[in-house]
Every structure is written in structure tokens, then in C-alpha cells.
Amino acid sequence: xxxxxxxxxxxxxxxxxxxxxxxxxxxxxxxxxxxxxxxxxxxxxxxxxxxxxxxxxxxxxxxxxxxxxxxxxxxxxxxxxxxxxxxxxxxxxxxxxxxxxxxxxxxxxxxxxxxxxxxxxxxxxxxxxxxxx
Amino acid sequence: xxxxxxxxxxxxxxxxxxxxxxxxxxxxxxxxxxxxxxxxxxxxxxxxxxxxxxxxxxxxxxxxxxxxxxxxxxxxxxxxxxxxxxxxxxxxxxxxxxxxxxxxxxxxxxxxxxxxxxxxxxxxxxxxxxx
Amino acid sequence: xxxxxxxxxxxxxxxxxxxxxxxxxxxxxxxxxxxxxxxxxxxxxxxxxxxxxxxxxxxxxxxxxxxxxxxxxxxxxxxxxxxxxxxxxxxxxxxxxxxxxxxxxxxxxxxxxxxxxxxxxxxxxxxxxxxxxxxxxxxxxxxxxxxxxxxxxxxxxxxxxxxxxxxxxxxxxxxxxxxxxxxxxxxxxxxxxxxxxxxxxxxxxxxxxxxxxxxxxxxxxxxxxxxxxxxxxxxxxxxx
Numbered sequence: 001x002x003x004x005x006x007x008x009x010x011x012x013x014x015x016x017x018x019x020x021x022x023x024x025x026x027x028x029x030x031x032x033x034x035x036x037x038x039x040x041x042x043x044x045x046x047x048x049x050x051x052x053x054x055x056x057x058x059x060x061x062x063x064x065x066x067x068x069x070x071x072x073x074x075x076x077x078x079x080x081x082x083x084x085x086x087x088x089x090x091x092x093x094x095x096x097x098x099x100x101x102x103x104x105x106x107x108x109x110x111x112x113x114x115x116x117x118x119x120x121x122x123x124x125x126x127x128x129x130x131x132x133x
Numbered sequence: 134x135x136x137x138x139x140x141x142x143x144x145x146x147x148x149x150x151x152x153x154x155x156x157x158x159x160x161x162x163x164x165x166x167x168x169x170x171x172x173x174x175x176x177x178x179x180x181x182x183x184x185x186x187x188x189x190x191x192x193x194x195x196x197x198x199x200x201x202x203x204x205x206x207x208x209x210x211x212x213x214x215x216x217x218x219x220x221x222x223x224x225x226x227x228x229x230x231x232x233x234x235x236x237x238x239x240x241x242x243x244x245x246x247x248x249x250x251x252x253x254x255x256x257x258x259x260x261x262x263x264x
Numbered sequence: 265x266x267x268x269x270x271x272x273x274x275x276x277x278x279x280x281x282x283x284x285x286x287x288x289x290x291x292x293x294x295x296x297x298x299x300x301x302x303x304x305x306x307x308x309x310x311x312x313x314x315x316x317x318x319x320x321x322x323x324x325x326x327x328x329x330x331x332x333x334x335x336x337x338x339x340x341x342x343x344x345x346x347x348x349x350x351x352x353x354x355x356x357x358x359x360x361x362x363x364x365x366x367x368x369x370x371x372x373x374x375x376x377x378x379x380x381x382x383x384x385x386x387x388x389x390x391x392x393x394x395x396x397x398x399x400x401x402x403x404x405x406x407x408x409x410x411x412x413x414x415x416x417x418x419x420x421x422x423x424x425x426x427x428x429x430x431x432x433x434x435x436x437x438x439x440x441x442x443x444x445x446x447x448x449x450x451x452x453x454x455x456x457x458x459x460x461x462x463x464x465x466x467x468x469x470x471x472x473x474x475x476x477x478x479x480x481x482x483x484x485x486x487x488x489x490x491x492x493x494x495x496x497x498x499x500x501x502x503x504x
Contacts, residue, residue: 008154008155009153011153011154012153015185019184028388028391029216029391030215030216030219030387030390030391030394032216033185033216033217033219033220034219034220034223036184037185037186037187040187040189041187041189044154044187044189101189103225104188104223104225107223107224108220108223131384131387131388210432211434213432213433213434214398215391215394215395215397215398215429215433216391216394218394218429218430218432218433219390219391219394219425219429221428221429221432222425222426222429222432223425223429228432233433233434234434235398235403235434235435236401236434238484239434242480242483242484243434245483246483
């Protein structure tokens with residue numbers, strides 16, 4: 001499933017899509033919230049820094065069939081020159097929330113990868129799995 | 134416009150809509166004006182209906198609280214839902230100059246307390262090692 | 265000796281009747297059902313059933329071994345799901361037993377942490393505790409870590425997150441039960457838990473909690489003495 005981010009309302013759409021998806025796959029209430037919040041951060045970053053891009057959502061599995069949710073956020077925006085610094089958390093020099101946003105996504109999700117090239121764009125892949133007990 | 138209620142010298146703001154970026158920014162402007170007009174002692178944001186608070190929303194709340202504080206007004210965040218609290222804590226979000234209340238009664242108690250140098254923010258969590 | 269003999273004999277008899285039942289079904293036009301394979305698998309195990317099915321397929325005309333194995337696989341899947349459900353149920357029970365949440369005083373919740381915490385258990389625990397604190401409107405949560413064998417960076421980080429989340433709910437936290445070796449490790453790791461009250465034992469923790477509750481009550485009384493409508497009219501406490 002793909003949500004194109006072009007307008008601010010698309011952030012809310014992305015949130016809603018992920019929320020439904022996580023609920024349908026039996027995620028706990030707080031894991032639903034964590035995944036929804038993570039997508040909110042990723043979609044906003046696209047809207048704010050790249051203007052347009054997309055958030056793709058896919059069902060995935062981990063060892064012994066544990067269902068999970070994979071999010072890939074892509075844009076062809078300006079890219080992030082210093083990924084390590086942005087991920088170190090706290091409010092960065094980037095306007096408002098990019099710093100804590102990406103660092104937060106990494107903390108909220110079980111898997112997190114980022115590839116960014118200045119001038120070419122940014123790709124973030126993150127996954128969260130349904131918890132056992 | 135988010136409707137607000139005046140209670141005991143405080144501005145009570147029940148937030149019952151999905152907080153998107155534009156709404157949050159408008160809310161900030163609105164609250165600052167109302168604090169001045171009402172000479173409110175405190176702003177109580179009731180977020181018990183809010184399902185997602187991401188870093189941008191918490192940043193704006195924190196920013197509004199800092200502005201309110203400079204105007205002599207406290208900010209109390211009331212009724213954060215458990216899963217939202219866990220998410221904020223895991224992200225390591227700092228909410229400066231904000232007090233936290235379980236319910237409205239607690240919020241009013243906190244709202245009428247003395248405005249101090251500021252509520253210490255939440256320390257970012259230590260790095261977690263995931264197994 | 266005699267009991268064992270009886271057991272062996274009846275087991276053989278049971279086995280025989282199970283196979284008889286199955287073979288009877290095999291020669292009917294509809295063929296055997298998944299249901300008829302379930303009891304066989306349950307009492308004989310996969311290996312023996314597979315051997316038996318091979319021989320049955322060879323002996324009975326029209327019976328296909330592949331078809332029989334397919335049925336056996338489905339029956340085995342059914343049994344596995346049932347066992348999984350049972351295991352989940354046990355895990356639920358264990359989880360509840362492992363972390364009791366006790367209301368030891370009005371507005372005070374006691375949570376003794378026992379056993380080792382991995383990240384999955386930690387997150388589930390945090391969820392349950394936050395729900396309990398929110399639902400009971402607890403003013404104070406006492407977290408007793410006497411039962412935690414060690415607190416490493418991961419567990420320490422998790423506790424810090426949990427305490428931060430409790431604070432967001434408007435609940436105070438009192439931590440107790442840090443043993444010397446744990447205190448040593450924590451300081452070496454740079455974890456100081458400065459955001460919570462720390463008590464030397466449970467008695468001290470309860471005393472601290474009651475003080476916190478009393479403090480809040482006192483503050484409430486102090487302000488409820490003021491006429492409500494004057495609070496906003498000029499006599500701000502606000503000092504900035």
C-alpha cells in the first residue's frame with residue numbers, strides 16, 4: 001500500500017492507514033501508537049523537507065512467522081548531509097522536529113535503516129513486529 | 134478555533150480533534166491571545182482524547198508552555214493516555230515547562246501551585262540495547 | 265509391576281482400536297477424515313502414524329499415500345495450533361503471576377519486579393503498569409527491584425523510560441530495593457534515576473509515598489480556601 005505525500009492532510013492519511021494496518025494485525029495498543037507515531041514523523045519529514053514523496057506499507061514476517069509491519073519512506077528531496085548527527089537525538093539545528101523525529105522513529109521501531117544522499121533524496125526503512133508475550 | 138472553558142482562573146482546553154500541524158500552530162496563537170485576554174493563571178490542556186502525540190506536537194506544546202510561562206501562566210497537560218505516554222517516553226521527548234496531571238482535579242491543584250523555575254524536562258532515555 | 269503390565273496391555277489395546285477405526289473409514293467411499301487422524305497422532309506420534317499410513321496405502325487398494333499424509337499434516341497442524349493456544353494461555357498466566365500489581369494503600373500501587381527482564385517482557389510489563397496506574401488513578405507507584413538479578417544498560421534504560429511515562433500520566437514514582445552490587449553497576453553505567461524518589465526499603469518507600477499523597481492533599485486544601493473567582497483576578501502566584 002502506498003500513500004503519496006503531497007499535502008499536509010496526507011500526513012493524517014498515512015497515520016490512519018498505518019493505524020488500521022497495525023490494529024488488524026493484532027498489535028497491542030501501545031505498539032499501534034508507536035507505529036502510528038513513527039509514520040507521522042516520517043510523513044512529516046517528507047512534507048516539510050522534500051515537499052513530496054511517498055510512504056509504502058507492507059506486511060512482513062520474522063522468524064517463525066511473527067507478523068510485522070514494514071514502512072518505507074522515500075523522497076527526492078534535499079537529503080540529509082549528516083545522518084549520524086540527526087540520529088543522535090535531541091532537537092537538532094534542523095528546524096523543529098527533524099532531529100528528535102528520526103531518532104524517535106529509530107527508538108520506536110524494531111528495525112531501522114536510513115540512506116540519504118544530499119541532493120538526491122532520502123530513504124528510510126523501518127519495521128515493527130507483533131510482540132509475543 | 135478550539136473552544137476553551139474558563140475554570141477558576143484557568144483556561145481549560147479540551148482537545149477533541151486530530152492534531153495536525155496547522156491546527157497545532159493555530160492553537161498556539163489562540164492560546165497566547167486568550168491567556169492575555171483572560172489573564173489566565175494556567176492553561177490546562179486536556180489530551181485524554183488524543184491518540185497520537187508526535188515530536189512536532191510535543192515540541193509545539195512545549196514551546197507554547199515556555200511562552201505562557203513568560204507571561205506568568207503555567208501549563209498543565211492532563212489525562213495523557215498510557216500508550217501515548219509510553220510512546221513519548223520511548224522517543225525520548227522532552228516537554229519543558231509542562232506539569233502533568235492524572236485528571237482534572239489534579240490539574241487544578243497543579244495549576245494553582247506556584248510557578249517555579251520550570252518543571253524539569255524528561256531526560257532522554259539511555260540507549261537501549263535490543264536483543 | 266502389575267500396574268505397568270496393565271498399562272502396557274491397555275495401551276496396545278487402545279492403539280489397536282484407533283487403527284481399526286481408521287482403517288474402517290479408509291475403505292468407505294468418502295475416505296478418512298482429518299478428525300479420524302487426530303486421535304492417532306495424539307497417542308502415537310507423527311513417526312509411527314506415518315509408517316502406519318504407508319503400510320495402509322500399500323495394502324488398501326485405491327488409497328493414496330500422498331493423500332493420507334496430506335490429511336495427517338492437516339490434523340497435525342490442528343493439534344499444533346491447539347498446543348500453541350494452550351502455551352499462550354500459560355504464558356499469560358505466568359506473566360500475571362510474575363508481576364503482581366498491588367494496591368497497598370489508597371492511591372499507592374506496589375509493583376515488585378521479579379526475574380530477568382528481556383526487551384519483550386519489559387515492554388509488556390510497561391504497558392500493563394501504565395494501564396493499571398491510569399485506570400486506578402494511582403498517585404504513587406512504588407517499584408521494588410529487589411527481585412531483579414541485575415540491572416544492565418538495557419534494563420536501566422527501560423526503567424528510565426517507564427518512569428518517564430508514569431510521570432507523563434501525573435503519577436509519582438518511588439524506587440526501592442537496589443542492592444549494593446546493582447548500585448555499583450548502575451553508577452558505573454552512569455544511570456542515576458534522578459527523576460524518581462529512592463527509598464532504602466519498603467517501609468521507607470511507603471512512608472515516602474504517603475508523604476507525597478499528603479503533600480498533594482495539602483496543596484489542594486490550601487488553594488480550595490480561596491474564592492474560585494478571584495484566583496484569576498490579579499493575585500496570581502505567578503512569579504516567573
